Amino acid sequence: MSxxxxxxxxxxxxxxxxxxxxxxxxxxxxxGETTLPFLHFDGKMPxxxxxxxxxxxxxxxxxxxxxxxxxxxxxxxxxxxxxKAVEYGADIIALRLRSAHPEEANTGASExxxxxxxxxxxxxxxxxxxxxGVAEKDNEVLVAASEAAKGQRIALxxxxxxxxxxxxxxxxxxxxxxxxxxxxxxxxxxxxxxxxCDVGLxxxxxxxxxxxxxxxxxxxxCYSVMERLRLAALGGDTMAAMPMFCTAGEETWRQKESKVTxxxxxxxxxxxxxxxxxxxITAIMLLNAGADIIVLRHPNTxxxxxxxxxxxMSA
Amino acid sequence: MALTGIEIYKFLPKTNCKxxxxxxxxxxxxxxxxxxxxxSLCPYVSEESKQxxxxxxxxxxxxxxxxxxxxxxxxxxxxxLYRHEKTFYNPPAFIIQIKDTDSADDVARIVDExxxxxxxxxxxxxxxxxxxxENASNNGDNFVKCVELVKSKTDLPLILxxxxxxxMDQALEKVSDAKPLIYAANKENVDQMVELAKKYQCPLAxxxxxxxxxxxxxxxxxxxxxxxxxxxDPGAREFGQSLSALTQIRRLAIKKSFQPLGFPVITFPGQGxxxxxxxxxxxxxxxxxxxxxxxxxxxxxxxxxxLATLRLNIYTDPQKPIQMTPGIxxxxxxxxxxxxxxxxxxxxxxxxxxxxxxxxxxxAWLMVCDTEGLSVLTSWAAGKLDADKIAKTVxxxxxxxxxxxxxxxxxxxxAVLRGELEEELPDWKVxxxxxxxxxxxxxxxxx
Ligand code: B12
Ligand code: SF4
Numbered sequence: 001m002s003x004x005x006x007x008x009x010x011x012x013x014x015x016x017x018x019x020x021x022x023x024x025x026x027x028x029x030x031x032g033e034t035t036l037p038f039l040h041f042d043g044k045m046p047x048x049x050x051x052x053x054x055x056x057x058x059x060x061x062x063x064x065x066x067x068x069x070x071x072x073x074x075x076x077x078x079x080x081x082x083x084k085a086v087e088y089g090a091d092i093i094a095l096r097l098r099s100a101h102p103e104e105a106n107t108g109a110s111e112x113x114x115x116x117x118x119x120x121x122x123x124x125x126x127x128x129x130x131x132x133g134v135a136e137k138d139n140e141v142l143v144a145a146s147e148a149a150k151g152q153r154i155a156l157x158x159x160x161x162x163x164x165x166x167x168x169x170x171x172x173x174x175x176x177x178x179x180x181x182x183x184x185x186x187x188x189x190x191x192x193x194x195x196x197c198d199v200g201l202x203x204x205x206x207x208x209x210x211x212x213x214x215x216x217x218x219x220x221x222c223y224s225v226m227e228r229l230r231l232a233a234l235g236g237d238t239m240a241a242m243p244m245f246c247t248a249g250e251e252t253w254r255q256k257e258s259k260v261t262x263x264x265x266x267x268x269x270x271x272x273x274x275x276x277x278x279x280x281i282t283a284i285m286l287l288n289a290g291a292d293i294i295v296l297r298h299p300n301t302x303x304x305x306x307x308x309x310x311x312x313m314s315a
Numbered sequence: 316m317a318l319t320g321i322e323i324y325k326f327l328p329k330t331n332c333k334x335x336x337x338x339x340x341x342x343x344x345x346x347x348x349x350x351x352x353x354x355s356l357c358p359y360v361s362e363e364s365k366q367x368x369x370x371x372x373x374x375x376x377x378x379x380x381x382x383x384x385x386x387x388x389x390x391x392x393x394x395x396l397y398r399h400e401k402t403f404y405n406p407p408a409f410i411i412q413i414k415d416t417d418s419a420d421d422v423a424r425i426v427d428e429x430x431x432x433x434x435x436x437x438x439x440x441x442x443x444x445x446x447x448x449e450n451a452s453n454n455g456d457n458f459v460k461c462v463e464l465v466k467s468k469t470d471l472p473l474i475l476x477x478x479x480x481x482x483m484d485q486a487l488e489k490v491s492d493a494k495p496l497i498y499a500a501n502k503e504n505v506d507q508m509v510e511l512a513k514k515y516q517c518p519l520a521x522x523x524x525x526x527x528x529x530x531x532x533x534x535x536x537x538x539x540x541x542x543x544x545x546x547x548d549p550g551a552r553e554f555g556q557s558l559s560a561l562t563q564i565r566r567l568a569i570k571k572s573f574q575p576l577g578f579p580v581i582t583f584p585g586q587g588x589x590x591x592x593x594x595x596x597x598x599x600x601x602x603x604x605x606x607x608x609x610x611x612x613x614x615x616x617x618x619x620x621x622l623a624t625l626r627l628n629i630y631t632d633p634q635k636p637i638q639m640t641p642g643i644x645x646x647x648x649x650x651x652x653x654x655x656x657x658x659x660x661x662x663x664x665x666x667x668x669x670x671x672x673x674x675x676x677x678x679a680w681l682m683v684c685d686t687e688g689l690s691v692l693t694s695w696a697a698g699k700l701d702a703d704k705i706a707k708t709v710x711x712x713x714x715x716x717x718x719x720x721x722x723x724x725x726x727x728x729x730a731v732l733r734g735e736l737e738e739e740l741p742d743w744k745v746x747x748x749x750x751x752x753x754x755x756x757x758x759x760x761x762x
Contacts, residue, residue, distance in 0.1 A: 003528040004527045004528040004531050004567065004573070004575075004576070006527065006563045006566065006567060007566050007567065007570050007571060038555060038558050038559075039558070039559065039562060040559070041559065041563075183696070215621060215624055215625055215628065216436070216621075216624045216625075216628065216663075217663070218690075219625070219628050220398070220628040220629055220631055220633070221633075223398075223603065223629070224397070224398055224399040224633055227397055227399065228397075228399055231397070256667075256752075256753055257620075257621070259753070260753065263674060265434065265435070266616070267432065267433065267434035267435075267616050267620060268434065268616060268617070268620050269615060269616030269617025269618065269619070269620055270615075270616075270617040271617075272617075273591070273592070273615065273617030273618060274616075274617040274618075274620060274621060276592055277592060277595045277596075277617060277618050277621040277622075278621050280592055280593075280595060280596045280599075281595060281596060281599040281621050281622070281625055283596070284596040284597075284599050284600050285599060285600075285603060285625070288558070288600055288603060288604060300592070304592055304593055304596060305596075307589075307593065308554050308593070308596055308597070311553050311554040311555050312554045312555045312558065313555070314555060315553070315554070315555020315556050315558065315559055
């Protein structure tokens, strides 16, 4: 019998390459794929997906006890936390300005600037700054973050339809990258990328966050929308071809399976093992759907995710 | 690949003799395409056409059944590469592997745990699907003893793992009625394993790690010898190898209708990873990227529960979220004084809040609105959960008759609906509950 000929895909599209950092900081490039994730026989993946660790600007006392115990004292100091995160293998730091949320301390621009300065000076890896996820507050703190990090090419999110002009203007003025967030929808994702390009941001300054749902909480929708976005991009749609950014840690650790220690059925198993698996499986699914940057919370998951990325890259 | 009516028509006699009970050959062909009738109704279709039709309508990936009775499993029969193109149909089986070198006590305990494991999620019972017994001792008697012990403890499908045909024969003699999967035929033992598969009428796994061409060649030998139910093991164990091999196999089957590889694939994530968490991640990848049977090295609920959840998620029809029937549900034994809560008919949403209400210890009425299977925030954003919908649901199910008070609790996520809802339900007091279901017990306690 003759050798089996495996059908290969001849994609015409390519994911835009986006560079974070530089100008004295370490830099890292994501994107550039000409294949679906890790199918090296179809095309190239010049840059491997990277792992960010989430750092917050407040002490997250509401986090799972497993996260609190593994991070320990650094949780009250974003600078020390970021340093520790780099030791644990973070390729980049994702600073979540959670204290700016109206339901938290409702802090403003000056506090945001301070936290960003702290993290930028504590580590030399690239940085992502995320607002509290409320459009008006995001505007306020992200503009401040942008100025504080001028020239250091950080990424700023959420940039939603509502506030995209403000965030894009900051990115243009200070040389940053916008993280365009849309709710699990192919067309909305493309639409926001188009809007951002219309106001002058170039495709190499946009990451897209198609919204992450955790395992058990919408992962299948995210998985399929990401897969469709990637297929569209490889088919030649440049407005679907932004590298994808996913907040897996945040989504998994807020679910009951990870949060609740008592009063759950014994069939749920050991709490730590379950929580870690929840985050790890969410991460590997997102990687297989095309994620370029994944934000995680637990150091063990970081180690595992990085090891699996290396294995997927070297096959 | 399923044929269209027109394609089938080409193979029919085109004489419109009506003997099949249809007015024309085309009408019969249409019905055949819709799988409403059997080809045998037409007495005139030629032997050649019959064969051509059969092979053309053969599914690109054969459905293989392992085990018997209620808990038998059917794997394969997938038709797409990406779930959004249609759906994935037959969830991969999760099998727990034991060894015939494990102590009898351990084996008995694990098999009990595996058989009885059942975890509830969105109203469904998620379970494990079988036990694989490895002939690690390489001794036929030990193997048979262990297989018999397992069989005596469970009705779950079995996989018999031995490269040794005589050990396999001994074991099959005892348990072939249970239709276990024979694992595996390889280059050396293929002829003997084929004989066993035929003698005992059991499905056969084919292991060939040298490459897909070699695997296809070996499978062809097996199928040419008359074994129809085949499971593939390309031996690709690690993350990257597994993704490549399984994607290529799926592509060849679906896009090229390449029959030698048109079978479900078995994976062993434990062999391709370091620890249990990594095994779970690799198994997770294989749920989506294209395994039919996943053999886990260990049974641990903390890993099995997330994996079973993932399997449920990925194998949900993308067009149809799992839904509840709208209506008024009793949580505990509610009375006329019990609180009334509102939620949506997305199963995940319903079971999240119903579960928390139940464990809070407060009996309650839970009113489920028809939001076409969307969650609270999604349905609100899509305009499918608004004050009007809630008010109508209250009326439709005569909710007012069930309770003596007029308080209605809405999810915290849609607090904005409060004002409008008070206008729609003038005699009622609208209360905003917590955003997360977990906090509902604390909320009710304060009331
Ligand atoms: C999966 C998902 C989808 C899936 C649908 C899943 C489904 N069947 O509902 C899809 C992809 C189809 C989808 C579509 C859309 N989505 Co959507 N989606 C999500 C996602 C990721 C998860 C939602 C989910 O399943 N949650 C889990 C369930 C269990 O949560 P829940 O129903 O709210 O229930 C919880 C609580 O509300 C509470 N609860 C429930 N009932 C009750 C009752 C009482 C009394 C109490 C006290 C508590 C309570 O208990 C539960 C557990 O805590 C979220 C973002 C996220 N990460 O959360 C966005 C999200 C909900 N979607 C959003 C949007 C905007 C949309 C779209 C409108 C986008 C668009 N324009 O196309 C569409 C609309 C759908 C349509 N037109 O058909 C937004 C909503 C924004 C807002 N605040 O209004 C979100 C928040 C994303 C975002 N950040 O922008 N979505
Ligand atoms: S019996 Fe056969 S030949 Fe006659 S009408 Fe039916 S399909 Fe046509």
